[in-house]
Amino acid sequence: MPEDVPAIELDGVVKEYLAHGETVQAVKGVSLTIGEGEFFSLLGPSGCGKTTTMRMIAGFEEPTKGLVKLLGQDVTNVPPNKRDINMVFQSYALFPHMNVWENVAFGLRRKKVAEAEIKQRVGDILEIVDLTGREKRRPREMSGGQQQxxxxxxxxxxxxxxxxxxxPLGALDLKLRQQMQTELKRIQREVGITFVYVTHDQSEALTMSDRIAVMNDGLVEQLADPREIYERPASKFVAGFIGTSNLLSGTVDAVDGDLLVVRLGEHDRILVPGQAAAGDTVDLTVRPEKITISTERPEAGLSMVQGTVGELTYLGTYNSYAVALADGTEITVFQQNAIDSSTTAERGDTVWLSWRPQHSYTLS
Amino acid sequence: MRRWTPYWLALPAWLWLAIFLVVPIAAMASVSLTTGNLIDGFTQTFSVSNYSDAIAKYSTQLVRSLVYGGVATVIMLVLGYPVAYWIAFKAGHRKSMFLFLLLLPFFVSFVLRTISWGFLLADDGILLGTLKGWGVLPQDFHVLATTVAVIGGLVYNFLPFMILPIYVALERVDPRVIEASYDLYASRLSTFRRVVLPLSLPGVFAGVLMTFVPATADPINAQVLGGTSNTMIGNIVQTEYLVNNDYPTASAISFTLMAVLLIGIFIYARALGTENVLEAAAR
Structure with a gap:
């Protein structure tokens, strides 16, 4: 993909609303570039500004400050019908009074494309989305997946x-959603168009995206590829929002090369890469599936903490342990379901939890 | 038997309709075919000539009524659609207030409202009198007892019945569908023509029905605001019934009007209510 001219560029975009006489900032200054042909996700909880950001890209909202560029051209004040960007709406927003064919041909007709070419292109795209033969159907006569x-x-x-x-997949049931995720990815590869995907579903974003911008409170918290976002969350918020995370807080005991030695309880010793001085308090995170649970003291060189098993939940492919540390912090541990379905510990047992230093991160 | 409950609950209404609508209509249909007069009594003769006589005698008023009703309906549509559109899309949180204002005139009796229009439009009344005093209008200018006054009264009295159903239809249009149209390169005008208007057609249909029918049959506006040359079919029915006591003729006129309106509505429904129009709009 050519990176020189980005498909979409947001430069210091701010959006303010007037609500009940007060100015509310929905988007507080977002700058990002989306490459041509990229599958880019805006991920965040509701109210984080992701939808407003997308509506500014589409042209439905004008930014209070900042620029929106499309292929290097400033389109900040260009209305949606003059932008070479199209949108798939949350509830599909199909024209209820038109059949499938008319719905699909709508944009081309407005652009005054020749009838023969419209016929060709509508036919082709219906084949790609596997709807050939349903041209005469009305939206209300179709299932959610088909409308999608x-x-x-x-x-x-x-x-x-x-x-x-x-x-776009919010209204579908789980099975269909998963099917459509794969489908969307396939279609994106096939047509090679830049996709900007807005979702609050982290697994959806992780599965499909080339890169993800995690948004919170009108700002981008982290912009990286899915692996990076998951493995190395940049902030407490990202760690908490993406997947299950264990958040720990402790005092730096010593600095050992580029590793910090963090102490929580008497027997606990956590090694984590990071920049801090002895005596500093640091927040750190480690994913539940990176933790090994054992009844014996783990080998030196690993991070280790001791705790008591609270809840033990059987979840099919894995078991989930909730382990309470001495200071009350609860740590979740996922353990792959063993061949003999045995568990390492039971409720009330004292256990050791350990993980490699590089699997934990300090958080800002 | 719980599944019969809805039927039982609906039964009183059905009975009410059967007794007070179907029975009188049947009785009127029967009367329309009788001959005789009030003094000698009416006898059932199945005389179809009642109809041909009535139509021959009152065709002018019948046609006039249809024209007045039709013109009033078109004016109401032109005036009412923008109001409905504005309330549905632009009135924001004050929607219900504007709807209430729209219904406010109904707290005053229909006849009284029409009579006060009469005062307003009187030759030396508040409006014309003042304008004549200022020299804006010539002294012999008058509105009362003209076609304009009658159609104006019809428009005034029935306008809310045009606005409300259109409003309801527009209110149901998903704003995202409108956004989708803009997103797909349609201009504002094109979005209105291809998306908003077709989706509001059911409301337009209901509005036209709810105004054209009563406006065409209305006797009050012609009586209060019109002159001798503005007599509508409703006035004829009234006169034949209450003054001349010619029940067969009055019934025959009523049924003729009903038939004409039903046929008209049927043609209109075929033109507007079917998918053809919608498909044409989709192009």
């Missing part, structure tokens, strides 16, 4: 510079 694909086709047929998707 009509919405996708209606946007993609225009060959936009970028496609914006606003929680």
């Amino acid at each position: 694909r009509v919405a996708l086709a209606r946007a993609l047929v225009n060959r936009p510079r970028a496609l914006l998707l606003d929680e």
Whole structure:
């Protein structure tokens, strides 16, 4: 993918609203670039500003400050019908009075594309989304998954510079959602269009994206690829929002090369990469599946903490332990379901938890 | 048997309709085919000539009523649609207040409202009198007892019945569907023509029905605001019934009007209510 001219560029974008006489900042200054052909996700809880950010890219909202650029061109004040960007709406927003074919042809007709070409392109895109033969159906006569694909086709047929998707799978049930995730990824590869995907579902973002911008409170907390976001969350918020995370807080006992030695309880010794001085308090995180649970003291060189097993939950492919440390901190540990389905410890047992230093991170 | 409960609950209404609507209509249909007069009594003769006589005698008023009703309906549509649109999309949190204002005139009796319009439009009344005093209008200018006054009264009295159903239809249009249209390169005008208008057509249909039918049959506006040359079919029915006591003729006129309106509505429904129009709009 050519990185020189980004498909979409946001430069210091701020959006303010007037609500009940007070100015509210929905987006507090977002700058990011999305590469051509990239599958880019805006991920965050509701109210984090991700939808507002996307609506500014689409042209439905004008930023209070900042610039929106499309392929290097400033489109900040260009209305949506003049932008080469199309959108797949959360509830699909199909035209209820038109059949599938008319819905999909709508954009091309407005652009005054020749009828023969419209026919060709609508036919092609319906084939890609696997809706050939359903041209005459009305949206209300179709299932959620089919409507979803009509919405996708209606946007993609225009060959936009970028496609914006606003929680497009939110209304589907789990099975269909997973199917559509794979499907979306396939379609994106096939058409090679930049996708900007807005979601609050972290697993969806992790599965499909090339890069993810995790948003919170109107700002981008972290922008990285899924692996990085998951393995190395940059902030407490990201660690908490993406997957299950254990957050620990302790005092730096010593600095050993580029590792900090953090002490929690009497027998606990945590080694974590980071920059701090002895005596500092640090927050750190470690993923539940990176932790080994054992009844014997682990080998030196690992981070280790001691605790008591509280809840033990059987979750099919894995077991989840809730282990309480001496200071009351609760740590979640996932243990792959063993061949003989045995568990290492039972409720009330005292156990050791250990993990490699490089699997934990200090948080800002 | 719980599943019969809805039927039992609906039964009184059905009975009410059967007794007070179907029975009188049937009785009227029967009367419309009788001959005789009030003094000698009416006898059932199945005389279809009642109809042909009535139509021959009152075709002018019948046509006039349809024209007045039609013109008033078109004016109401032109005036009412923007109001409905504005309340549905632009009134924000004050929507219910504007809807209430729209219904406010109904707290005053229909006849009284029309009579006060009469005062307003009187030759030397508040409006015309003042304007004449200022020299804006010539002294012999008058509105009362003209076609304009009658159609104006019809528009005034039935306008809310046009606005409300259109408002309801527009209110149900998903704003995201409108956004989708903008997103797909449609201009504001094009979005209105291809998306908003077609989706509001059911409301337009209901509005036209709810205004055209009563406006065409209305006797009050012609009586209060019109002159001798503005007599509508409703006035004829009234006169034949209450003054001339010619029940067969009055019934025959009523049924003729009903038939004409039903046929008109049927044609209109075929034109507007079917998918063809919607499909044409989708292009």
